[in-house]
Structures are given as C-alpha cells and as structure tokens.
Amino acid sequence: MPTTTTSILRRLLLLPVQFLAITTLLTTPPPPGADALDAGYYAATCPDAASLVRGAMERLHHNDPTLAPALIRLLFHDCFVRGCDASVLVSPAPGRASERAAVPNHTLRGFNAVDAVKRALEAACPGAVSCADALALMARDAVALLGGDDYAVALGRRDGTQSNPWEVDLPAPFSRLDDALAYFAARGFDAEETVVLFGAHTVGGAHCGSFRYRLTDPNGTMDDALRCDLLETCGAADQTLDTDPANFFDPDTPFAVDNSYYAQLVSNRTLLQVDQEAAAHPATAAHVAYYAATPGAFVRRFSEVMAKLSNVGVLEGDAGQVRKVCSRYNT
Incomplete structure (x- = not known):
C-alpha cells in the first residue's frame, strides 16, 4: 500500500x-x-x-x-x-x-x-x-x-x-467543453448529467502533462497561487509518463465522493481546462454552482448518473458471450 x-x-x-x-x-x-x-x-x-x-x-x-x-x-x-x-x-x-x-x-x-x-x-x-x-x-x-x-x-x-x-x-483533458458536451450528448447525457459525471474528479488525480500548458502559458482561468504551486511541483518541461509528477484533483478530500470538487471549480482551482470551463459556460455554470452549494444533492445525483452510465449500449439476450476469463474471449 x-x-x-x-x-x-x-x-x-x-x-x-x-x-x-x-x-x-x-x-x-x-x-x-x-x-x-x-x-x-x-x-x-x-x-x-x-x-x-x-x-x-x-x-x-x-x-x-x-x-x-x-x-x-x-x-x-x-x-x-x-x-x-x-x-x-x-x-x-x-x-x-x-x-x-x-x-x-x-x-x-x-x-x-x-x-x-x-x-x-x-x-x-x-x-x-x-x-x-x-x-x-x-x-x-x-x-x-x-x-x-x-x-x-x-x-x-x-x-x-x-x-x-x-x-x-x-475526450482528452484539453478538449473544449462544447466538444465534450457534444460527446456526452451523443451517448445520452445532457449538460446537467455531464456536470455530474465530471464530478468523478472528486477522487483521483492527473499527471502534470494533462495540464502543464495551463501553468506555462496561463490564460487567467487558474488561481495564480495554485498555478505557481503546481509549476513548482510539475516543472515547465514535458516529462515521460513514468517520471511525470501527478496531483490530486481535489486535494482536500481525494478519496471521498463529495462536492468539494465543485468548490474547486468555482474558485478556479481545478487542474483541467475542460473542467474549469464548466464553471462559466452558460449550459453548465448553474449546475456547477448548485452542486458546489448542495453536498447531499451531488452525492445522490452522482450515484443516479453512475447507474445510467452502467447501462450505456449494453448487450443482452443472445448477443455477445459470458467470458470465462475477462481478459480473453471464450474459445
């Protein structure tokens, strides 16, 4: 461990x-x-x-x-x-x-x-x-x-x-939000549900390579104190994946499903540009603000949308197979 x-x-x-x-x-x-x-x-x-x-x-x-x-x-x-x-x-x-x-x-x-x-x-x-x-x-x-x-x-x-x-x-972490919204919509998720699925960043983290460009070429959408701290951690030069540092999405509660991620968004303290855009985009800003202010609502809604995610494009009946070993097809 x-x-x-x-x-x-x-x-x-x-x-x-x-x-x-x-x-x-x-x-x-x-x-x-x-x-x-x-x-x-x-x-x-x-x-x-x-x-x-x-x-x-x-x-x-x-x-x-x-x-x-x-x-x-x-x-x-x-x-x-x-x-x-x-x-x-x-x-x-x-x-x-x-x-x-x-x-x-x-x-x-x-x-x-x-x-x-x-x-x-x-x-x-x-x-x-x-x-x-x-x-x-x-x-x-x-x-x-x-x-x-x-x-x-x-x-x-x-x-x-x-x-x-x-x-x-x-979608890549540097995608524009409009592209990400279109991608999610094509799979049956509206703007509010997309904001909730972005909330998966309540846990986990990202390598610096996913957001280093925001540190070295700032556009004003990241809190400058956070940017300076991250630049010190990440460095300005690209690195290979095995040496690239990583950071928590939500450093306050990185192993808890809670609404702290949305507080990071409204404070311009998130790692990914596509996430940060959600705090100001007309299709998503109100949802971000609501979940930032309503802890129980996010926790409940995240489970509901995860349940919907697990039903996307399923095979059933006689389609496909039941694999004996998950890493290989049945023979």
Whole structure:
C-alpha cells in the first residue's frame, strides 16, 4: 500500500481524467438494451453474485484505497467505447490488438482486481456472471466504499466479442467543453448529467502533462497561487509518463465522493481546462454552482448518473458471450 502522496498519485495516474481525444462523435443514441436488464437476473443461476462482489471489493479496498477510483475510471472507459460490454478488459495478444493498446487506456488500472473477482464468481457459479456485470457491480461498490450513495445495478449484460484500439475516441483533458458536451450528448447525457459525471474528479488525480500548458502559458482561468504551486511541483518541461509528477484533483478530500470538487471549480482551482470551463459556460455554470452549494444533492445525483452510465449500449439476450476469463474471449 502506498505510503506517500507521490506514490499514491502514481498509482492513481489519470484516473477518470480520460473519460473526458475527441475524434469522431457518435451521431446516434446509445443502442437499446438497458431496459431488458433486471436486478434479479442471477436469482436462479448465481443468487449471491452481488454479495460475492461486494465482499471481494471490501477486501481489495482495505488493501489498496487507490483501487476504487481506478475502477470508476475503468467503467467510464469501457462504457463510452462500444457500450458496457467489458471490451476494455480484453488483453492484447499476438496478431490481435485490443482497446488497451489505445493511448487513453495506457494508464488504466484494476484489471487484476476484476480478474480476481471473476475467479471468485466462476468458482461459485461457473459460466453464469458476465465480466460486464462484474465490472458494473465493482464500480458501484467502489462509489459506496468512497462514501457515495449505494445504488441498484440491473444485471444481464453480456460480454462483447470485439475490442479495437482504433475505436477508442475518449475526450482528452484539453478538449473544449462544447466538444465534450457534444460527446456526452451523443451517448445520452445532457449538460446537467455531464456536470455530474465530471464530478468523478472528486477522487483521483492527473499527471502534470494533462495540464502543464495551463501553468506555462496561463490564460487567467487558474488561481495564480495554485498555478505557481503546481509549476513548482510539475516543472515547465514535458516529462515521460513514468517520471511525470501527478496531483490530486481535489486535494482536500481525494478519496471521498463529495462536492468539494465543485468548490474547486468555482474558485478556479481545478487542474483541467475542460473542467474549469464548466464553471462559466452558460449550459453548465448553474449546475456547477448548485452542486458546489448542495453536498447531499451531488452525492445522490452522482450515484443516479453512475447507474445510467452502467447501462450505456449494453448487450443482452443472445448477443455477445459470458467470458470465462475477462481478459480473453471464450474459445
């Protein structure tokens, strides 16, 4: 378990930052399927599935508190590419690429944890619970373990049989807010829900490379005292990922799902330009101000929107498969 701020941040890496490189936007709504999910889907085939996942998550969180934010990020990266089908979990193999090879996914963490939970599920209920459902449950438990509201997860997702790095088109941290809003809207999230999902930055952190340009070429949108402090920490020169320092999004409560992130926004003390724009943009400013002033509302709403996220573009019925091992397709 990490013992210093620097080592903790290195484990956190970018966390949810890259759920926000705009390339091609979706032009159609998310595929149907979420309505077919059912909280009791495993009542006959694996009735203890949710409790098995929760118990495993509690043990994992106790051993490594940086894992919960990483799993929230992992769900974002899965669901916003091909939908919530566990395609991001597939490992590259000779002659076969996967989403993990895409640059935005190079710093994802939590794969070993998902594999461990899946092994426990397979031991109890062979071939029953999909990796997509396991990840959705783990992300839900991560939110709760970080102090967020628990929420129901409808089940019955199937695992995808494609994982292509060229399809990973996640918005970059330097994206303009209008582009990010269009990206989220194409996946069924309005401006208010997008502001709530930005609130995933209530936990985790970002490497200096994601915002160093704001330190060396300031545009007046970052509190100058914070900018000077960060410049001292980050330095002005670009660095490789393994040596680039990292900083918490919310240094006050970096491991708690709370509304402190929004207070950072209204005080111009956030790391990412796309986040900061949300505090002043006409489509989002009122939502930022509301959640900054209303702690309980954000905590409740974050769980509601996370539940919606976990239903994006799901496969169900006879589509896809139920992988025996999350990192590879069934053979």
